[in-house]
Amino acid sequence: MYDIASIYQARSVADAIRALQADPSALVIAGGTDVLIKVREGKLAGCSLVSIHGLGEELSGVTQASGGDIEIGPLTTFRGVAFDPVIRRCIPVLGEAVDQAGGPQLRAAGTIGGNVCNGITSADSASTLMALGAVLRVRSPRGEREVPIAQWYKGVGKVDLAHEELLVKIVIPRANCEGYTGHYIKYAMRSAMDIATLGVSCLVKLSADKRTVEEARLAFGVAGPVPMRACGAEAAVRGLPIGEAVGRIGRAALEDVHPRSSWRASKEFRLQLVEELSGRALREAARKGGAQI
């Protein structure tokens, strides 16, 4: 039994926003895989909910816009993202990343938008969306605005989303994914049903001869209180031969991150993972791009 005071099933995005305006204490529920856990734990016991679960037509699905940007409806489930043909063709790394969240049941219920709005550093989509420089389109009674993901995370579990706002699109700009290949490593204690001890996502654009790193994007989950880009490491490997870049990126990334010790893992251990896994992620990303390494 879940201790829920009320649930309003929104009929449209506008209706959901109206419902949120009407109840300043209401929370949005989509797939429910985060909210229901908190209700059960008692943290959200007795809460009022506005459900957007039925808004699939407006908020679900992946499309490629005419300009080439990839637009992901936030209500698309992890499974939906992982198996979507546009994702598989244009940004397979994102599908591979979300396919590592939880287990099959969770991936059939949990949504990529929920993963983003929850603001958790260990979210499996977060580091890849960070590396892809996603843009988050949110709608409020005052209209829409777009937030680059680099400015989205405001602290542990906090994102740049007001009470009356709803995430309506996750946009991957064409320039950020075209020509790149990527690799995500979820380092966790188990091969499934786990949260990341460290998430590493690396995108790379290779030179025409597949020997040099033209551009690299490196982002982490759990290397700090919020998902983060490792811009110093990216700069450090730009223009390097791939083998050298692989050897150097991990050490460079140590300057960008600031993980903390918790009972789940020590700072020293997470730093070791940052150093080791950055290189491994870059190597795999480069391989996928055709590099012989």
Added chain:
Amino acid sequence: MEVGRSIQRVDAVDKVTGRAQYTDDLCPRNALVAKVLHSTIANGWVKSMDTAAAEALPGVVKVLTCFDVPEIQYPTPGHPWSVEPAHQDVADRKLLNRRVRIYGDDIAAVVAVDEITARRALERIRVEYEEYPPVLTPQAAMAPGVPPIHEEHPDNILKHTVSEIPLPPSDFRCAGDVLDCPAYHRFSGHYETQQVQHCHIENPTSYAYREGGRIVVVTSTQIPHIVRRVVGQALGIPWGRVRVVKPYIGGGFGNKQEVLYEPLNAWLCVEAGGRCVKLEASREETFRNTRSRHPISFDVRAAVDGDGYLMARSCVAVSDQGGYASHGHAIAANAVTGFRQTYLDQLAHRSEAYTVYTNRPAPGAMRGYGIPQCNFALECMMEDIAREMGLDPYEFRYQNLMPPGYVDPLNGITCHSTGARECMEKGRRFLDWDGLRARYQNQTGPVRRGVGMAVFSYKTGVHPISLETSSARIVLNQDGTVQLQLGATEIGQGGDTVFSQMCAQAIGIPTEDVHIVSTQDTDIAPFDTGAYASRQTYVTGHAIRRTGERFREKLLRYARELLPEAGELDVRGRDIVDARSGESLLSLADLALEAFYSLEHSVHITAECTSHVKDNTFSFGCCFAEIEVDIPVGKIRVLRIVNVHDSGTLINPKLAEAQVHGGMSMGLGYALSEEMKLDEKTGRLLNGNLLDYKLPTALDHPELHALFVETEDPSGPFGNKSLGEPPAIPVAPAIRNALLHATGVAVNTLPLTPQRLVDAFRKEGLL
């Protein structure tokens, strides 16, 4: 032959179709719901409680606190009651306790119309505490001046025992002399194991209601007859006024060999006027408030002669008992006994065991009962000695193994049969031990491979430490089939299936004609102490065999009345046959109809016997593992793993294999990832849920291989020996030893988590 057939489980179809009924399926939908209030300190006293706001909440039926409970301390472990007061279990808790001993201790309970109301009521209870600092290790608890966690034990030591085997005539006066003797290779080591939990699928759940002036408790337990006794003791009422019903259960692994919440449930029912009350532990409560495996630290020593023979060993085990005695000193005592057994000391052996109260969640029985802990210490030690002395670890173990006919000098348990050496040989061949040992020498690079092994022995049941008794009843049906009634319990291990096979074998009929009554109802089921200590196929098996043979005699006696002219008779298949020719003379169906409805001589053929078993025997086995270690990220991947077991004759080989798979899985989690972690400041359990407690998933498992060496044990009812617990024992040390082989790094603390490995690799200069 019915014994030895790999028949399908008798409960398979009901379980896979969801038709099998568990406690929660049976609970009336209008039952009241009870929830327990848990303390927010780990050590101290409840000074006062304000329940007015909770009582005022609509839908709340009762709010009861630690100030309301009967002044009765009662014992909780699932041991047979001892008629000797000195051997009785420690009675150290009340239904709810003012003295807070663990973070989350049970201090009050609410009975309400539904779960949400009960939860909301708990939120409204105000508690005032007197708080002491939490004491989370045995060392801290034994320090001078620490307030006692139980006033009966001022030094927090529940028990401390020392034992030494008699020395053969020699110049040595004691084990210490041998261990100090410079003529021998002298070894010492320190090994530690962690606190882990069973993680059975079904959390402890029960409901209780009054009927006819008695209390009926339906519960998910391994030990219904013991639950009846303990509920009677805890409430201070005659045991016959309690009736316990045990339906199918979703696993136990020892956690439900303890009387957990049934007494509180029964008392809440009484206080709620006898209405049906359900009390279900959540997964978080199961982690914190039910039992687990003891963390034990071992300091061991050994003296080995130049030929590689163990001259003497010693073992000091310190077991962290947490806040309540549970099974008391039995587990630490079993751990040092198990450390002594498996191998033979030529001269001497000394054991010392401490069981110490702390403010940890209290451990209790868990698959292996101290042996997964001591076997880790023992098999790490054997590996480390072999390495130090340049001996082959396989040969070193092989030549020191317990010989057939071995009699433990302290408890008299005898090695009636052993396939230990054959198990080792089989495992060695399966893994290509010799080839891989050689191939994986002198590796370099970040990813390395290695092989490791471990050997164990395990007793069968609890004689002579405790009583072994079991009863069975067989009743003829009107169609010539039989019903088998037992107090022994099916807890997912396949007990009902092998009991049916044994019954069929003893009578001479097909297993398909045995209808087993799976539910134990203490008003109806014969007495048996229940599922634990890998005892049921052995002890209950004896009861079934004896009862089946008596039942068979009764069938033949009645058949003789109907066939006065026939020669010697026998029961075969579904018929009474001529013993010599095998010719069918009378079907059992016809015999049954005649026996029930004869106008000449009507008799309902039944048999019932008690078997009081006063023997024990050792089962054996080993684990061989090949692993790959990713050094920079501290990850171990198990490439191949095999357990080889001598559990005597297998009653059902397919089920035996499944039992081994389950145990190996448990061993893998114990080796690599599982550990209950406490907050050092507060004593709060940090990871008491299935996300943060790293039970391995299906994807984390390699293919599990199970092999057997079948001996025929003369003391077993059908040549069989223990199998339930053993598969979980040797996996962790085998993997640790493979890690040592792969990297040269000895990690002596479980579990072998990536962070621990990375720290060790860094310390040893590999990173």
